Amino acid sequence: MLFNYGSVNIDHVYRVPHLVRPGETLTSHGYRQVLGGKGANQSLAVARAGGQVTHWGRLGQHDRWALETLASAGVNTVHIELTAEPSGHAVIQVDDHGENAIILHPGANHGFTDARLDALMTSVQPGDWLLLQNECNALERLINRAVARELNIAFNPAPMGASILRLPLEQCRLLFLNRGEAAALVGREDEDDLDGLLTALRQRLPGCEVVLTLGGDGVCYQDDARRLHLPAHPVEAVDTTAAGDTFIGYFMAARQQGQAIVPALRLASAAAALCVQREGAAPSIPVVSEVTEVTRDWDALPLDES
């Protein structure tokens, strides 16, 4: 089984001519309210990829529609608690080049208690997978409980912050990072030195599989035996929000379905390439039939292996 301990946000998305500058008041030319949150996006991507996932989360009771979006996609929402506190939310600017800037307010996502963590742990079995991001509280306490129950931990340390460096990351089996997160994790300034980043990650976290997402430059994968690089499909990005989440959800679903690393990377890359051509977080995550349909016409991407 795959459990995802993750945020559920309401995203307020503003289309703007450029990202707002200090002191500036800017009029947006588009507004949408959609389901988001790295956690919810990743669960949705797992389900839309045909995988099975149980989401562990907290959502303000006035935003029940978001729960229905997840449930109708096939996410098990039984363990999403409806709260009196307001939901987490994000204020997202997207400019005319598809670039974004996000302000996050954690809201209910930061209300997990020890009692709730203990209750969630009663539904797991040794060998189950636990997926985490950095938008909920109590990560260290959750990781310690997960280790005690012999779960496999997949961690996406986003958004990156100083608290991540204090977590027992050596307990993770799989890490999803972008360049900035990787550089922060290993204390390097040069985030373009991919070889240096991957080598430092292997030294810091031996035995941990690393998936380093590079946006338009594709993705690197590293385990103890090999290092791979897969370029990205060249597409015109309208909105990159949730592209990383789509990649992660599709990769986790492909692994759950027994796919090998290379096909899992190819599927996840194609899903992310489709996602960036659409607006919004949850609404931009494709279903697997769309991914297979589109990729039928795409050339197979060349793979570098070392």
Ligand SMILES: OC[C@H]1O[C@H](O)[C@H](O)[C@@H]1O
């Ligand atoms: O990764 C994209 C997500 O980051 C923030 O959590 C927003 O809610 C958005 O949906």
